[in-house]
Amino acid sequence: MPTSRSYGDACGIARALDVVGERWALLVVRELLFGPQRFSDLRRGLPGASSNLVADRLRELTARGVVQRRKLAPPAGSWVYELTEWGRELDPVIVALGHWGLRVPLPEAPVTLGPVSVLLYLRTAGRPAPGDDSSVQIDFDGRVWTARTSGGQVRIEAGEAAGADAVLHTDPATLNALLEDPDGLDAALAGGSATVAGELAAVRRLIGSVAAASA
Amino acid sequence: MPTSRSYGDACGIARALDVVGERWALLVVRELLFGPQRFSDLRRGLPGASSNLVADRLRELTARGVVQRRKLAPPAGSWVYELTEWGRELDPVIVALGHWGLRVPLPEAPVTLGPVSVLLYLRTAGRPAPGDDSSVQIDFDGRVWTARTSGGQVRIEAGEAAGADAVLHTDPATLNALLEDPDGLDAALAGGSATVAGELAAVRRLIGSVAAASA
DNA sequence: CCGCATCCGTTTCGATACTG
DNA sequence: CAGTATCGAAACGGATGCGG
Numbered sequence: 001m002p003t004s005r006s007y008g009d010a011c012g013i014a015r016a017l018d019v020v021g022e023r024w025a026l027l028v029v030r031e032l033l034f035g036p037q038r039f040s041d042l043r044r045g046l047p048g049a050s051s052n053l054v055a056d057r058l059r060e061l062t063a064r065g066v067v068q069r070r071k072l073a074p075p076a077g078s079w080v081y082e083l084t085e086w087g088r089e090l091d092p093v094i095v096a097l098g099h100w101g102l103r104v105p106l107p108e109a110p111v112t113l114g115p116v117s118v119l120l121y122l123r124t125a126g127r128p129a130p131g132d133d134s135s136v137q138i139d140f141d142g143r144v145w146t147a148r149t150s151g152g153q154v155r156i157e158a159g160e161a162a163g164a165d166a167v168l169h170t171d172p173a174t175l176n177a178l179l180e181d182p183d184g185l186d187a188a189l190a191g192g193s194a195t196v197a198g199e200l201a202a203v204r205r206l207i208g209s210v211a212a213a214s215a
Numbered sequence: 216m217p218t219s220r221s222y223g224d225a226c227g228i229a230r231a232l233d234v235v236g237e238r239w240a241l242l243v244v245r246e247l248l249f250g251p252q253r254f255s256d257l258r259r260g261l262p263g264a265s266s267n268l269v270a271d272r273l274r275e276l277t278a279r280g281v282v283q284r285r286k287l288a289p290p291a292g293s294w295v296y297e298l299t300e301w302g303r304e305l306d307p308v309i310v311a312l313g314h315w316g317l318r319v320p321l322p323e324a325p326v327t328l329g330p331v332s333v334l335l336y337l338r339t340a341g342r343p344a345p346g347d348d349s350s351v352q353i354d355f356d357g358r359v360w361t362a363r364t365s366g367g368q369v370r371i372e373a374g375e376a377a378g379a380d381a382v383l384h385t386d387p388a389t390l391n392a393l394l395e396d397p398d399g400l401d402a403a404l405a406g407g408s409a410t411v412a413g414e415l416a417a418v419r420r421l422i423g424s425v426a427a428a429s430a
Numbered sequence: 431c432c433g434c435a436t437c438c439g440t441t442t443c444g445a446t447a448c449t450g
Numbered sequence: 451c452a453g454t455a456t457c458g459a460a461a462c463g464g465a466t467g468c469g470g
Contacts, residue, residue, distance in 0.1 A: 005441090006322040008263050010391075011332030013245055013309055016316025021238065023443075030228055039452050048223050050444050055453060064319075078451080086318065093315055094228055096308045101231025103301060104279075107221040117226030176225075220443095220460090238462075254433055265463050270434055293432080 019064045020090065024049050026097075028057045029066065029083065029090050031116050034145060035158030036070065036080035041143065045114040061087070095124050115140040118172045119156045122147060122179060126154040126206070127213035134202040137164040140172060147206055154209065166198035175207070182208040234279045235305065239264050241312075243272045244281065244298065244305050246331050249360060250373030251285065251295035256358065260329040276302070310339050330355040333387045334371045337362065337394060341369040341421070342428035349417040352379040355387060362421055369424065381413035390422070397423040 005022075007014040020026050024046065031037055031045040043054055058081055061067040066087040072078055083090075098120065119138070128149035135148040137160060146161035147154055168175075174193045178184055185204065188194040196203050220237075222229040235241050239261065246252055246260045258269055273296055276282040281302040287293055298305075313335065334353070343364040350363040352375060361376035362369055383390075389408045393399055400419065403409040411418050 007242065008322050008326055009242070009332070010321055010326045010328040011245070012313035012316035012319075012336070013332070014242060014316070015319035015322070016312045017241060018322060019316070019319050021241075023236065026232060026236075027222065027224070027229060030226070043452095048444090050446085051453065052455085053444070056442095089315055093308065093311045096311055097231045098227035100304055100308055101227035101229070101234070104227075104230035104234050106225055107223050107230070107233060111223055111225045113225040117224070117228070121227070255431090263463090265465085266434070267436085268463070271461095 019066060020061070022057065022060070024053055025057050025061060026090075026094060028054065028061065029087060030094055030120070031114070032067065032081060032083045032087070033091055033094065034116060034119060034156050036072075036082035038078055038080050042081065045116055047112050047114075066090070095120070099124065113172045113176055115143060115145065115172050118176045118179070119145055119147070121176065122206075122210060123154045123156050125179070125213055126209040128152060128154060128205060128209040132205055132209075134165045134199070134205065135161045135163070136202055136206050137161050137167040138175070139167060139169040149206060149209070154206070164198065165202040166196055166200065168194065168196050168203050170194035178207045179210040182211050234281060235276075237272065237275070239268055240272050240276060241305075241309060243269065243276065244302060245309055245335070246329070247282065247296060247298045247302070248306055248309065249331060249334060249371050251297035252373075253293055253295050257296065260331055262327050262329075281305070310335070314339065328387045328391055330358060330360070330387050333391045333394070334360055334362070336391065337421075337425060338369045338371050340394070340428055341424040343367060343369060343420060343424040347420055347424075349380045349414070349420065350376045350378070351417055351421050352376050352382040353390070354382060354384040355390075364421060364424070369421070379413065380417040381411055381415065383409065383411050383418050385409035393422045394425040397426050 006018050009015070020029060027046055027049075028042065031042050037045070039054070039058075043049070043051060046054060058067060062069060065084055067081050068084050070080055070082060072080055130152040132149045135146055138145045138147060144160050146157050146159065146164060148157070148161070170188070170193060174188055178188060178194070182204070185194070185207065189196065221233045224230070235244060242261055242264075243257065246257050252260070254269070254273075258264070258266060261269060273282060277284060280299055282296050283299050285295055285297060287295055345367040347364045350361055353360045353362060359375050361372050361374065361379060363372070363376070385403070385408060389403055393403060393409070397419070400409070400422065404411065
């Protein structure tokens, strides 16, 4: 008899790994943490995963109740994948795992860094001033998120913001570098790897909130 | 060589999974959460894993700095595996994952349940009264742990306790059932699936602390 | 016995190619 | 764009062997 893939263990940890322990599964969940994504956007966020792998994981996670498939309203009409309520409860688990993993040395080149990973880092590590209530739209090569600061926290949502104080256009690697060294912003703006429309001060406060927290 | 299996992603989550994302890896860490274990005891706690799998994971986790190998002082003289300081920091991650996994339906029979899993559940879910300061030694088929209650928490340590208030001798499945239904203790004692020496009241308080927390 | 290493059939992964 | 089909390479899982 071929052994089942299940660990056959009643422990909650093993049961969780029965569902999200397969290779790539938690990274698919990571990509969905900030909202629904289309298949091709998921692939862009997981460049190392082949298409059948992504399709397999989505099918399994959907069957297990972690992910659900939904059709966007017309005129878009395309299909998106999103976390279920239960799937969203993986958020603190994934954040805790990611914090632990920061001490792992970077893998050999070439190393990728997707939009979701950087925004997750911003949301987790950023500690804006409690009185800082602003919203910055972040454009990554055509895909758009919004970072809102309020109550000393950063919240990330997919899509454009109505009435954003600023729009930051850059790429994930540049933003990641700016989170670790906010003083690089002027050079990035001068060099064209980042552009800002609207209130530059709001962008400064946002990207400075990570370094401020570790200081 | 293992870089071919790496996700090649700079995100902390992916880097963590590069280290503990392989099959069985986190369950090996789970087994070590309460202290050093010998190879054969590890195998007993992971009945579904073949010996080479356990040896492989231990070697990888040791090479990555999550686990270390140590020789016990004479006269024992045998080797044990234990978590490094960094490895112990996986504790909250594993607990959070295990809590999430409680909602996964139990796998098909046969289902195992090891000592560490039950004790982890006791430590995570137990909320003893703040004034309850006692220690219960728990014997599982020759392997011994100690559960101490103090400050409204349960702490678990491997090995015997000096001056334990009671000794509970049972098996993991029985203890797990008792944590979910403490009223079954008298029946378990009468049926012989559990025996208690010393202060029975301390054992009652300990196993009742889980149900009390969920009430 | 304990602590692995080796062998081998089965399953999964990962890259490329292909279809609606 | 959104997946499926295919195939070689790796990893898994079980059994067995071997030195202390």
